[in-house]
Amino acid sequence: MRSKLRTQEYAVAAQQRKIDQAREEWTKLHDTHMEKRKGTDRLELDLAEKEELVAKMRTALNSARTNKEYAAILTRINTIKADNAKIEEGALKLMQEADVLKAEVDQAQQTLQAEEERLQKVKQTSAEEIAKLTTILGELTAKQEQAANRVSPEARYAFQRVAEKYDGEAMAVIEAQGEKPPHTYVCGGCFMGLNAEHRNALQVRDEIRTCDNCGRILYLQEQAEQMPAG
Known part of the structure; x- marks a missing residue:
């Protein structure tokens, strides 16, 4: 249950990371675009200044007094025009x-907007799911505390130790494999094979039996169904 709560919290964080990445990509593209625009503006301004200079030199060309002066101005005009x-x-x-x-x-920009809209939906869904899971977790915790009062300190310690390892999933049912006896048995937590001794012991004795592989506390389904509710 706690893992489901964390999953909802992670969903919001994961979506926020997508937004951060989308915003970073937009910023990078936007800044590059603006640099290109500024570069274009600078070139257009430079071109306008040079064209103005050509116009002035054409006027000077008409008032040239010697062929040498005329040729020099014309060469300058042609050079500027080539630069232009x-x-x-x-x-x-x-x-x-x-x-x-x-x-x-x-x-x-469209991608960023879509991710931001999705974040709102994820937040809403997660908030609703977190509220629901929190309520369920509270109820389960209360039932666990009630049940803890009915078991020995040894069993309670064993349960808490395994629950910490498996995020609250401390118990596993013994599952029978095969339609007819002799059955083989597996742990419902890790699905590894179990010795029939575990099932036989739980049928006749009230004791703690744990999976040889994962360490979860084993129980029989028929015994769980016979337990009083609450």
Whole structure:
């Protein structure tokens, strides 16, 4: 029962980890996308400044006084235009990469939102299940305390020791294998074979018998069914 409680608590923690991973992925993609956008903006600003410079130099070209001066200005214009072509190519590449990243960012955002919605459902389901299991555990604990008053300190200690090892599942029924005698017997906890001596002893004596393999306290189903309720 306690393991079931922990399972519900782990479910919430596991879903929260999924959200953390989804948020980390979204943040990484978003930051990369923004860097691409900023890079595009810087290139476009650089391109605009150079185009403005070309326009000014064209004006200067018209007022050149000598062929040498005219040739120098023209060479400078052509050099800047060649640089601008490279800048435009780089800006276009960054824009395309930014567009691809934007689609990935949107997808990551949808994934994050879906995981957050699932967390709310998991929390609600787990809260309901935890409340139910807590109630059942309380009832079982009360019954265990009542039963403990009817057994010897030795039996109580043995039960608690095994219960700590197996998360409260301290007892195991002796299961008979085969339709007809002679039956073989197994432990209902670990499903390993048992010596028939365990069953024979419990049929005639009120004593503690434990599985030779897992150590769980053995009992007979017919004896459990004869026990008074509560």
